[in-house]
Amino acid sequence: MAAGLDPAQGLSSSDRLGARRRLGGALWRRPWLRGLTLLSPSVLAFLLVYIAALVALFVSAFWGVDVFTSKLIHTWSLDNFRTLWNESAYRHVALRTIAIAAAVTTTDAIIAFPFAYFMARLATPRLRAILFVLVLLPLWASYIARIYSWKLILNSNGLLSWSLHKLGLPAPSLAYTNTATWIVFSYVWLPFMILPIYAALERIPHSYIEASRDLGAKGSRTLRSVILPLALPGVVAGSIFTFSLTLGDYITPTLIGGASGQFIGNVVADSALRGGNLPFAAAFAAVPVLVMGAYLVIARRLGAFEAL
Amino acid sequence: MSERRGTRIALGVWVALVLAFLYIPIAVICLYAFNSSTIQSWPIAGLTTKWFSPTIHNGDMQQALWLSLKAAGLATVIALVLGSAASFGVHRFRFFGREAISFLLVLPIALPGIITGMALNSYFTYWNFNFGLWTVVIAHSTFCVVVVYNNVIARLRRVPGSLTEASMDLGADGFQTFRYVTFPSISTALISGGLLAFALSFDEVIVTTFTVGARNTLPTWIFSEIQRGQELPQVNVVVFLIVLLTIIPVALAQRLTRESGILRTE
Amino acid sequence: MTKRTWALVAVLSVGLAFPASGVSKQHGGTLNMIAWEGYTQPQWVKPFQTKTGCTIHAKYAGSSDEMVTLMRSGGGSKYDMVSASGDASLRLIYGKDVQTVDPSKIPDYKNFGGAFKNPGNNTVGGKHYGISLQWGPNTLLYNTKKVKPAPTSWSSIYDSKYKGKVTVPDNPIQIADAALYLMRTQPSLGINDPYELNSSQFKAVISLLKKQKPLIKKYWALASDEIDLFKNGDAVIGASWPYQTNTLIGAKAPVKDVIPREGATGWLDTWMVSAKTKNLDCAMKWLSWISTPKVQAQQAIYFGETPVNSKACAIMDQLSKGSCAQYHANAPLKYFKQIHFWKTPIADCGNGKKDCMDYTKWQQAWTQLKG
Numbered sequence: 051m052a053a054g055l056d057p058a059q060g061l062s063s064s065d066r067l068g069a070r071r072r073l074g075g076a077l078w079r080r081p082w083l084r085g086l087t088l089l090s091p092s093v094l095a096f097l098l099v100y101i102a103a104l105v106a107l108f109v110s111a112f113w114g115v116d117v118f119t120s121k122l123i124h125t126w127s128l129d130n131f132r133t134l135w136n137e138s139a140y141r142h143v144a145l146r147t148i149a150i151a152a153a154v155t156t157t158d159a160i161i162a163f164p165f166a167y168f169m170a171r172l173a174t175p176r177l178r179a180i181l182f183v184l185v186l187l188p189l190w191a192s193y194i195a196r197i198y199s200w201k202l203i204l205n206s207n208g209l210l211s212w213s214l215h216k217l218g219l220p221a222p223s224l225a226y227t228n229t230a231t232w233i234v235f236s237y238v239w240l241p242f243m244i245l246p247i248y249a250a251l252e253r254i255p256h257s258y259i260e261a262s263r264d265l266g267a268k269g270s271r272t273l274r275s276v277i278l279p280l281a282l283p284g285v286v287a288g289s290i291f292t293f294s295l296t297l298g299d300y301i302t303p304t305l306i307g308g309a310s311g312q313f314i315g316n317v318v319a320d321s322a323l324r325g326g327n328l329p330f331a332a333a334f335a336a337v338p339v340l341v342m343g344a345y346l347v348i349a350r351r352l353g354a355f356e357a358l
Numbered sequence: 359m360s361e362r363r364g365t366r367i368a369l370g371v372w373v374a375l376v377l378a379f380l381y382i383p384i385a386v387i388c389l390y391a392f393n394s395s396t397i398q399s400w401p402i403a404g405l406t407t408k409w410f411s412p413t414i415h416n417g418d419m420q421q422a423l424w425l426s427l428k429a430a431g432l433a434t435v436i437a438l439v440l441g442s443a444a445s446f447g448v449h450r451f452r453f454f455g456r457e458a459i460s461f462l463l464v465l466p467i468a469l470p471g472i473i474t475g476m477a478l479n480s481y482f483t484y485w486n487f488n489f490g491l492w493t494v495v496i497a498h499s500t501f502c503v504v505v506v507y508n509n510v511i512a513r514l515r516r517v518p519g520s521l522t523e524a525s526m527d528l529g530a531d532g533f534q535t536f537r538y539v540t541f542p543s544i545s546t547a548l549i550s551g552g553l554l555a556f557a558l559s560f561d562e563v564i565v566t567t568f569t570v571g572a573r574n575t576l577p578t579w580i581f582s583e584i585q586r587g588q589e590l591p592q593v594n595v596v597v598f599l600i601v602l603l604t605i606i607p608v609a610l611a612q613r614l615t616r617e618s619g620i621l622r623t624e
Numbered sequence: 625m626t627k628r629t630w631a632l633v634a635v636l637s638v639g640l641a642f643p644a645s646g647v648s649k650q651h652g653g654t655l656n657m658i659a660w661e662g663y664t665q666p667q668w669v670k671p672f673q674t675k676t677g678c679t680i681h682a683k684y685a686g687s688s689d690e691m692v693t694l695m696r697s698g699g700g701s702k703y704d705m706v707s708a709s710g711d712a713s714l715r716l717i718y719g720k721d722v723q724t725v726d727p728s729k730i731p732d733y734k735n736f737g738g739a740f741k742n743p744g745n746n747t748v749g750g751k752h753y754g755i756s757l758q759w760g761p762n763t764l765l766y767n768t769k770k771v772k773p774a775p776t777s778w779s780s781i782y783d784s785k786y787k788g789k790v791t792v793p794d795n796p797i798q799i800a801d802a803a804l805y806l807m808r809t810q811p812s813l814g815i816n817d818p819y820e821l822n823s824s825q826f827k828a829v830i831s832l833l834k835k836q837k838p839l840i841k842k843y844w845a846l847a848s849d850e851i852d853l854f855k856n857g858d859a860v861i862g863a864s865w866p867y868q869t870n871t872l873i874g875a876k877a878p879v880k881d882v883i884p885r886e887g888a889t890g891w892l893d894t895w896m897v898s899a900k901t902k903n904l905d906c907a908m909k910w911l912s913w914i915s916t917p918k919v920q921a922q923q924a925i926y927f928g929e930t931p932v933n934s935k936a937c938a939i940m941d942q943l944s945k946g947s948c949a950q951y952h953a954n955a956p957l958k959y960f961k962q963i964h965f966w967k968t969p970i971a972d973c974g975n976g977k978k979d980c981m982d983y984t985k986w987q988q989a990w991t992q993l994k995g
Contacts (some may be wrong), residue, residue: 059530059538074531081451088447089459092440092503096462100474100500103481104465107473110480117984118968119719120696139992165376168369181373183608188380190557190604194577195597198584199383202390206856207399209386225858226842240380269362298470301563305584309840311995315472322476323567325987326693335473342468397855397875418681479697489698572656572683572702586661586684587848 111332120326130333140317144337147314150228151296154235155289158243161236162288163281166244170251182248185241193238197302200234201225204306226308234306235296242295243288250284251277286349293345297338314338384601391591391598398590413595422579428491429575430559433498437555438548440499441506449514466501474500475568482569489571497569498562502555509551510544517543550611557604576600652677653903655910658685658694658706660893661847662867662927668919676913678906686846687795688712688966689987695721695898704901705910707757709891710745711797711966717746717753722896724751729908732915732933739960740932745967746894754896755911758920760929760951761890761963762801763881765864765872767854778805778884780861782832787839791853791862794843796983796990797966800889801863802836803829804964808886818889819969820980826989833993843994847871854879866928866951890963924951 077084111130114123134140169181188196203209204224211221224230254277262272300315307313312320314337321331394404413419441463448459466474478497487493521543525535563577570578576596583593655678657664664682673679683703685691688711695706700721708716716722727733733741733755740756747753766775771786781790782805792798803818806829815825841859844850850868853859855877869881895914897907913919920931921939930952931940937948948954973980981989 059534070533071531074533078526078532085447085451085453088443088450092444093459093462095440096500096503099481099496100466100477101462103477104469104473106480106484107477117982117987118715118970120692121719133988137988137992139995142995161376161379164369164372168373172366172369184377185380187605187608188384190561190608191384191601192577192580192597193561194563194580194584195387195593195600196383198580198593199387202386202398202400203383205399206858209382209400212400223858225856226853237379237383240376269365294468294470298472299564300472301581304845308842309837309994312991315470317991318472318476320991322472322693324687324689324693325991326689326696327987328476328480331476335470335476338470339473346468483697483699486699489702571698572681582684585846585848587852 107328107332108336110329111336113329115327115329117326122329130330133330134333134337140334143312143317144314146228146311147297147338148341150232150235150313151293153232154239154296155243155292157232157236158240158292159247159285159289161240162243162247163285166247166251166281166284167277169244169248170254185244189241194301196238197234197305200230200237201305204230204233226306228307228310231303231307231313234302235292235299238302239292239295242291243285246287246291247281247284250281250287254280282352286352290342290346290349294338294342297341387594388598388601391594393591393594396591409591409595413592416589416592418574419576419579419592419596422574422576425491425494425570425573426560426576429494429498430556432491432495433502433559434552434556436495436499437502437506438552441503441551441555442510442544442548444503445507445511445514449511460507463504463507467504471562471564472568475565478565479568489569490573493569493571494566494575497565498559501562501565502559505555505558506548506551509547509554513544513547553607553611557607652679653906654679654681655705655903655906656681656683656703658683658691658703660685660707660867660927662871663707663923665923665926667926668913668922672910672913676906676909678903678909680910684846686844686849687793688797689795692716692719692721699900700898701900704898704903705907706896706898707893708754708896709893709966710743711891711968713745713754713894713896714748714968716896717748721899722753723899723901725754725897725908725911727752727755730755730912730915732912732917732935735917735935736915736932737934739957740892743892743894745892745965746896754894755915756932757893757895757914758924758927758929758931759890759892759960759963759965760866760927761883761888763864763866763869763888764884765850765854765862765869765879765881767857767860768878768880770857770860774880775861775882776885778886779809780884781839781863782836784839786861788841789858789860790836790839791841791844791850791859792836793863794845794994796986797889798863799826799829799833799986799990800964800966800969802832804889805886806832817974818964819967820973821969822973822977822979823981826981826985830989830993837993837995851875867926870926870928888963890965892965924953930955 077087110122112126112128114125114127114129115121116123169178173181201208205211206221206223206225210224214221224233258276258280259272262276267275298315300313300319303313303316304319307316314334318331318335321327321334325331389402390398391409392405392407393402394406394408395402397403444459444463448456474497478493478500482489482493517540521539522535525539526532530538561577563575563581566575566578567581574582580593580596583589657680659682661684664680669680683694685694688709691706691708692712692715695703695708695716696719706712706716706722708722713722727741736756740759742752743756746756764775764778764780766780768774770789771780778801780786781792792801799821800818803815803821803825806813806825807815807818810828813825813828815821821829842849842853844853844862847865847868850859850862850864851871853862854868854872855875864881866881869879872879895911897904897911901907914923915933917931917933917935917939920933920936921943923929924931924936925940925944925947928951931937937953940948940951940953952959969981969983969986971978971980971982
């Protein structure tokens with residue numbers, strides 16, 4: 051065996067200064083060129099397409115539109131924002147959406163935490179893997195279908211009413227209410243909350259728990275003082291998903307919601323898809339972006355980005 | 359395991375309840391695929407497989423499915439190429455604006471889909487693109503890239519850099535090192551990232567609504583059929599088949615990432 | 625290569641192989657249409673497709689706003705035809721989204737009733753921008769078992785007797801229905817035309833609608849929404865179209881509709897052809913087909929509206945006895961004139977004044993009203 055170079059892998063001791071090796075060498079000696087070739091396709095594509103489109107969209111928020119012809123009027127004005135600020139209806143819509151997003155986030159955090167705790171600390175490795183797949187699987191089962199199935203369940207002749215009647219309980223009429231919207235949102239985003247909390251809990255070394263016990267803390271004290279603070283970044287990371295997904299969604303309010311009020315997603319979608327008023331839609335769409343921006347700044351302080 | 363037995367039992371019950379909560383709606387709609395009546399009420403009138411044949415032969419559904427598969431496939435390929443290239447670039451080089459690139463790539467997922475949809479719709483209209491397969495592919499690639507990027511960069515952080523250097527010390531050039539050393543170590547990250555990107559694209563509806571034009575992908579077909587309410591049994595059948603067929607890729611992705619995922623199986 | 629690498633190659637080649645196999649081309653062209661639900665039923669679409677080889681893809685819309693926006697989306701080249709009502713057609717004409725059509729190329733045009741040959745909503749400056757299709761009233765739909773006695777006035781959807789069980793269309797043009805009600809019940813407001821409202825009249829109408837809001841279960845966006853609401857018992861009374869009545873009765877739901885004593889708004893629809901269509905040939909074939917007496921009769925009976933072809937009445941009675949009279953196909957001009965057909969509100973009040981609310985204000989008011 052000569053010199054340990056395996057010809058089967060294309061390595062040989064002869065000095066083959068072929069084009070490939072020259073190119074490889076040139077790139078190795080110029081790291082900035084390597085970096086540039088690797089990064090420029092994606093960065094350029096993003097800048098020229100996605101970012102350009104976003105900028106154009108938010109610029110159009112300062113323009114107007116002729117409703118008769120749907121043509122953009124390129125005069126700069128703050129009219130859209132003034133309308134949003136002055137008309138109380140839009141404030142109500144925004145607050146309602148934020149309130150539901152907060153309710154959904156809280157609900158999901160409460161449901162997810164014990165589940166994630168079991169997964170991280172009490173399940174055997176095999177059970178953990180199975181539970182992981184079971185939590186991921188619903189995300190693959192068609193988002194629209196999962197919302198629609200709740201319509202079937204919450205109908206007056208659906209599964210929920212039938213079950214409650216069998217138990218002798220009165221069946222509340224939940225179809226087309228904000229309660230129904232809250233339930234469906236909590237359901238759809240739950241896996242997004244479970245996984246980050248699980249990741250955070252799983253990172254807590256067992257020695258911390260033991261140390262806490264050695265120092266005399268009971269279970270609930272350990273939970274409060276050791277586990278919860280360490281799991282908080284995971285909760286915040288999950289909440290980023292549930293909050294932002296709820297703020298921008300319009301499918302669930304359209305299929306499940308009623309007349310009790312619109313959400314930001316509805317108003318933006320209606321304005322764009324039915325009203326032909328893209329500038330106004332863009333202006334109102336800035337609201338969830340700003341809210342999420344503020345939320346992300348707070349989340350970063352609480353260390354959520356390490357847990358993602 | 360130092361928790362009390364009572365706590366363990368209570369948590370076990372909680373887990374079972376949450377799993378029921380997650381799966382009952384899916385089970386309900388799969389069950390309705392066999393509902394003999396067109397009226398979607400509970401309890402089910404009777405069981406039948408008569409809806410399967412008309413659904414599979416539904417031309418609109420077939421075209422929608424085909425468009426979904428094509429778009430997801432193309433978007434995944436683009437995401438794999440751009441996402442892994444970007445992750446290599448960010449992982450291996452220190453430069454000004456490094457964090458900005460991660461932020462840039464995550465924007466399409468962080469911002470609500472309706473914003474991405476409206477922005478791209480205006481963009482495509484302005485440049486007179488024909489709405490159809492390629493507008494959907496471009497739209498889907500924007501949020502698929504970050505999925506591959508995250509997977510690959512997480513893996514690259516675990517792979518010691520010394521392997522690359524050792525390979526080069528032994529005489530391999532850059533391309534050989536990539537082919538024989540680097541690529542095998544990230545291949546499972548690429549596969550799981552690719553599968554996740556495919557799933558995201560296949561199921562996406564909001565951005566697609568704004569960029570698909572007069573055609574339909576499978577999710578937009580399902581959405582419009584649900585709203586029209588005339589072919590609901592067929593929708594139920596389609597969903598049932600989707601659920602059945604996605605168990606395989608999810609389990610596959612799980613197997614592949616077992617050693618390097620966040621599940622420690624020691 | 626390792627197994628994993630093969631797996632990756634398999635995934636990539638699957639991803640790349642798909643675009644290579646394209647969808648087979650259709651003969652005769654495809655028409656992408658925007659239509660009201662019930663306007664492109666297989667009953668008359670299938671024979672058309674067989675006869676001409678043109679394929680029809682329909683996108684269903686629930687309001688004129690949606691139709692206008694869809695028609696203009698993507699630079700106007702996505703859709704070939706649209707079944708526009710009177711409150712959409714002028715917008716499309718002035719927005720240059722539709723093209724002129726020569727009615728002499730449509731064989732049945734000469735059989736159209738006089739009012740439908742050159743109506744103001746599709747004929748501008750002597751040029752025809754489409755062919756009239758059908759017309760009908762917006763009705764009051766109610767559940768015969770839960771709503772007693774049978775309603776005779778629009779007041780039933782404005783008073784709290786059926787609170788939480790009322791439904792009306794999610795459409796700014798619905799303001800005109802409230803205006804029509806006030807036109808008859810509060811003549812002191814001086815409303816002459818429910819689409820021409822000055823500032824104080826508009827305020828009064830909006831405040832009536834605000835009082836109505838707590839009574840509403842859901843504002844329906846598509847006809848199917850309303851059908852679901854009535855089927856599940858979530859709504860027992862509401863503003864509707866005859867299409868919903870026919871569908872619900874077909875599903876054995878106990879409903880009936882009525883035109884209340886205050887009168888009704890309505891629609892007069894035109895099939896229009898996009899200015900940028902690539903399938904003008906198929907489009908013209910569709911216009912001819914949809915104007916023939918048999919298809920006019922079929923659509924009229926299915927949807928519950930009135931055909932514009934005067935020869936359709938006889939066929940309607942053949943297909944379904946008494947349907948000609950039921951859907952007013954032989955009604956005198958007086959009946960036609962008492963329906964307040966949808967039109968786009970503009971600032972010009974028509975009597976020299978220009979202080980009426982234009983449609984932008986209607987849209988904004990409607991969004992703010994829904995809150």
